[in-house]
Amino acid sequence: MMIVIYACSNTTLENYAAKDKEEEKIVALLIEYQDARRNFDLTKYLECLHDKGIYHHASSVMLSKQELSRALPKFWTQLQRGDRSFFPMCRENLSGNYFVRFRLINPTITIRQNTASVTAVYVNTGWRLTHYISMIKENNRWLINRLDWETG
Numbered sequence: 001m002m003i004v005i006y007a008c009s010n011t012t013l014e015n016y017a018a019k020d021k022e023e024e025k026i027v028a029l030l031i032e033y034q035d036a037r038r039n040f041d042l043t044k045y046l047e048c049l050h051d052k053g054i055y056h057h058a059s060s061v062m063l064s065k066q067e068l069s070r071a072l073p074k075f076w077t078q079l080q081r082g083d084r085s086f087f088p089m090c091r092e093n094l095s096g097n098y099f100v101r102f103r104l105i106n107p108t109i110t111i112r113q114n115t116a117s118v119t120a121v122y123v124n125t126g127w128r129l130t131h132y133i134s135m136i137k138e139n140n141r142w143l144i145n146r147l148d149w150e151t152g
Contacts, residue, residue, distance in 0.1 A: 010105040010121075022142075023109055026116055026135060029142050033133075034104050040076045042069070050136055053145035062148075099124040104131065116142065122149075 013031050018024040029048060036044035049055065049065045057063045057071055079100060104120040118133040130150035135142050 010123075011107070013104050013107060013120075016107055022111055022116075022137075025142050026109055026111070026118065027107070029135070029144070030104060030107065030118065030120070030133070033144060034102075038100075038102065040080060042072055042076075045072070048144050050138070050143040050145035053134075053136075053143070053147075055144075055147045056149055099127070101125065114138070 013027055013034060016027050018027055032044065033048040035041075036048060046065060046069055049068070051065055053065055054062045055065065055068050057068055058075060063071060102122055102124040105123055107118055107120040110117045114137040116135040116137070118135065120131050120133065122129045122131040132146070132148040132150070133144055134146035136145045137143075
């Protein structure tokens with residue numbers, strides 16, 4: 001019974017009630033990021049990212065947007081094939097980057113002028129991990145400038 005109640009209390013990005021216009025823009029970007037990642041759409045995924053940001057990839061490696069654009073195609077191909085040989089050997093290095101189906105729920109958004117910090121729960125078939133997303137606003141547009149994960 002508690003599992004059902006807990007599952008029903010989660011807020012998806014699509015159902016998040018933004019407090020103002022800025023939060024609406026941030027949530028829209030988070031939905032774009034989530035959808036691009038779920039659909040392995042490299043172009044749309046990279047459009048969500050700031051050129052000077054740093055992003056968690058694979059097993060605790062932080063990459064620039066340019067490095068990520070080169071690394072993701074092969075990584076995503078292996079992931080979609082179900083090739084588990086490239087998975088980390090220990091749970092502590094296993095991030096949400098290694099899962100095909102997921103959703104972000106229960107976002108907490110903090111805006112400070114032209115920066116924002118988002119903490120969301122990354123859910124994949126019962127597996128949960130905190131996802132940390134930092135954003136910057138440039139030319140009236142929010143972009144992600146850091147992606148990181150809670151350690152396992």
